[in-house]
Amino acid sequence: MHTHIIDRRSFVAAAGTAALVAACALAGCGQGGTSAATTGSQASGSVTAVGSTALQPLVEAAAEQYMGKNPSVQITVQGGGSGQGITQIAQGAVQIGDSDVFAESKLPNKSDASKLTDNKVAVVGMGPVANKDVAIDNLTMDQLKGIFTGTITNWSQVGGPNEAITVINRASGSGTRATFEDAVLAGTAVPDSFKPQEQDSSGTVAKMVASTPGAISYLAFSYFDDSQFKSLSVDGVKPTKDNVTTNQWKIWAYEHMYTSTSPDAATKAFVDYMLGSDVQGSLVEKNGYIPVSSMKVSRDASGNVTV
Amino acid sequence: MSKPLEKRRLENVGLGITGACVALVVLLVATLVFMVASRGLSTFVLDGIPVGSFLGGTTWNPHQTDASGLPSVGALPMISGSFAVTLLSCLITLPFAIGSAIFVVEVAPGFGRRVFQPITELLVGIPSVVFGLVGLTVVVAWTRGWAGGTGYGILSSSIVLAFMILPTVTSLATDALAAVPDGYRDGSYGLGCTRWQTVCHVVLPSAAPGLMTAVVLGMTRAFGEALAVQMVIGNAAQMPESLVTPASTLTSVLTMGMGNEAMGTVYNDVLWSLALVLMAMSLVFILVIHLIGRRGAAKHA
Numbered sequence A: 001m002h003t004h005i006i007d008r009r010s011f012v013a014a015a016g017t018a019a020l021v022a023a024c025a026l027a028g029c030g031q032g033g034t035s036a037a038t039t040g041s042q043a044s045g046s047v048t049a050v051g052s053t054a055l056q057p058l059v060e061a062a063a064e065q066y067m068g069k070n071p072s073v074q075i076t077v078q079g080g081g082s083g084q085g086i087t088q089i090a091q092g093a094v095q096i097g098d099s100d101v102f103a104e105s106k107l108p109n110k111s112d113a114s115k116l117t118d119n120k121v122a123v124v125g126m127g128p129v130a131n132k133d134v135a136i137d138n139l140t141m142d143q144l145k146g147i148f149t150g151t152i153t154n155w156s157q158v159g160g161p162n163e164a165i166t167v168i169n170r171a172s173g174s175g176t177r178a179t180f181e182d183a184v185l186a187g188t189a190v191p192d193s194f195k196p197q198e199q200d201s202s203g204t205v206a207k208m209v210a211s212t213p214g215a216i217s218y219l220a221f222s223y224f225d226d227s228q229f230k231s232l233s234v235d236g237v238k239p240t241k242d243n244v245t246t247n248q249w250k251i252w253a254y255e256h257m258y259t260s261t262s263p264d265a266a267t268k269a270f271v272d273y274m275l276g277s278d279v280q281g282s283l284v285e286k287n288g289y290i291p292v293s294s295m296k297v298s299r300d301a302s303g304n305v306t307v
Numbered sequence B: 001m002s003k004p005l006e007k008r009r010l011e012n013v014g015l016g017i018t019g020a021c022v023a024l025v026v027l028l029v030a031t032l033v034f035m036v037a038s039r040g041l042s043t044f045v046l047d048g049i050p051v052g053s054f055l056g057g058t059t060w061n062p063h064q065t066d067a068s069g070l071p072s073v074g075a076l077p078m079i080s081g082s083f084a085v086t087l088l089s090c091l092i093t094l095p096f097a098i099g100s101a102i103f104v105v106e107v108a109p110g111f112g113r114r115v116f117q118p119i120t121e122l123l124v125g126i127p128s129v130v131f132g133l134v135g136l137t138v139v140v141a142w143t144r145g146w147a148g149g150t151g152y153g154i155l156s157s158s159i160v161l162a163f164m165i166l167p168t169v170t171s172l173a174t175d176a177l178a179a180v181p182d183g184y185r186d187g188s189y190g191l192g193c194t195r196w197q198t199v200c201h202v203v204l205p206s207a208a209p210g211l212m213t214a215v216v217l218g219m220t221r222a223f224g225e226a227l228a229v230q231m232v233i234g235n236a237a238q239m240p241e242s243l244v245t246p247a248s249t250l251t252s253v254l255t256m257g258m259g260n261e262a263m264g265t266v267y268n269d270v271l272w273s274l275a276l277v278l279m280a281m282s283l284v285f286i287l288v289i290h291l292i293g294r295r296g297a298a299k300h301a
Helices: A002-031 A056-069 A082-090 A110-115 A141-149 A175-184 A202-211 A241-245 A265-275 A277-286 B002-045 B051-056 B076-107 B109-125 B128-147 B154-178 B182-190 B195-206 B208-224 B227-233 B250-260 B266-300
Strands: A045-051 A073-080 A096-099 A116-130 A166-170 A197-199 A215-220 A252-260 B060-065 B071-073
Touching: A045 A056, A045 A082, A045 A265, A056 A073, A056 A096, A056 A265, A056 A277, A073 A082, A073 A265, A082 A096, A082 A252, A082 B250, A096 A265, A110 A116, A116 A175, A116 A202, A116 A241, A116 A265, A116 A277, A141 A166, A141 A175, A166 A175, A166 A202, A175 A215, A175 A252, A197 A202, A202 A215, A202 B128, A252 A265, A265 A277, B002 B051, B002 B266, B051 B076, B051 B266, B060 B266, B071 B266, B076 B109, B076 B154, B076 B195, B076 B208, B076 B227, B076 B250, B076 B266, B109 B154, B128 B154, B128 B227, B154 B208, B154 B227, B182 B195, B195 B208, B208 B266, B227 B250, B250 B266
Parallel strands: A045 A073, A045 A096, A166 A197, A166 A215
Antiparallel strands: A096 A252, A116 A215, A116 A252, B060 B071
């Protein structure tokens, strides 16, 4: 009789523990970086940055460096894509929304962008890349446009070998694709009949261009790898960082870290750190981006470039 | 006197905790279904897109509007792509799955238990991204070599998926064959049938409902697989024209688009609608499995 009671007790205890563990796990999921450390003389608290996967490595590296100096600030960096970053910062769910594109182009209600502060932390240059079997090093902007709108379908039409062109696009909402299309298509709509392949990560695109004969796509400079595939010049201009800073190379974009117009102290301190010399001087270039400070031109949300 | 009371209290506590676990699971499923449904339906309710042009349209380009001024959100290319890879991968898998199930149940049960089963279980444990990578580097190049095209397309995806669902279908088929009572076999042998006559005329027909369940479960897995397919199908939202031109599936378009589109936009809504279609299809698959199970049970009763 006695042993029976013990059996039930242990059963209840086991079930209770299981339920508790499950409950804690669930609660933990929902918490997502809201626990704030309140000690420390400088800014303290927790900052969550969500969004662009292209910007993620830089923010992660900067956050690590920053937390080393300011242990009272806890910074969590997550990917998810530029759309996620803009959505979450617009909803006030996070402190920083990372994006490859201006918020105006993502938000369903354009005026919501005025409720955000745009911090441009870096510039990223992008360029067309092709498989090594394509014996061409230069394309004109018009030729590039023809290829990516489906009017040019064979490399022989642009002076190359008689070989079909395999266009590899990025996903239609990706920041890289938006940047490329803004610069190259300049508003020309792609006909519905032209449906090239799409891939959702730069790494996969690089692999595909390297292995698919006749392939063309576009990548950020940091993904360029001359041993795997070739990068193409456009209108005789080489895809280099120097050419980006003067806007001679037209295919580039800002990397944005959006905050609310009145960020808390820790968020503001971290964004200031991102814009300061600790990050701009070294980390930005180490991660393959171009420091904003080295840009000789600037560009606004509607694409107007001023010197 | 206090003991019975204590026992009753314990019973109630146990009931309460286990009941809470059940309630939690039910609540999770219900909220999940509600969330996907409410977001998915807002394409039609809030954005005013006719259900017909979503399910039957062949142009997918939500960033652009069509002649009627509504975004082009025809999902038929993805729906047909999903069904094509699901059916084709099952066709590829089935002979291997049933063949090996027959071997390990009828020919070499000891080898099946000790060697073959652990190997198939290993296959289950391989993450889908690994299948995708192997597909990207090996299968795509291979299909490009003999079938032409770029290599990306339904054929490559079906081959990769066939490998992924092979362990599921094989182990369920093995169970189905093993569940056929030995009396059936003895009867067949007693009539002078050979082993293969017994397999073909007695074991396989008796195991048919179980084999069907194995196939449908494999199809469910193939239908819902996202990552590996996305890496090798080429993701071109066009009606599948051949097995070697790039196509797309519901899952591949979903995983590519979700992170890039802000909440509340038509594009985001219509992605949820795709998720709703996926969920509805899984429901159909599960219903089919239950139906087969019930019919099989009624037959054997």
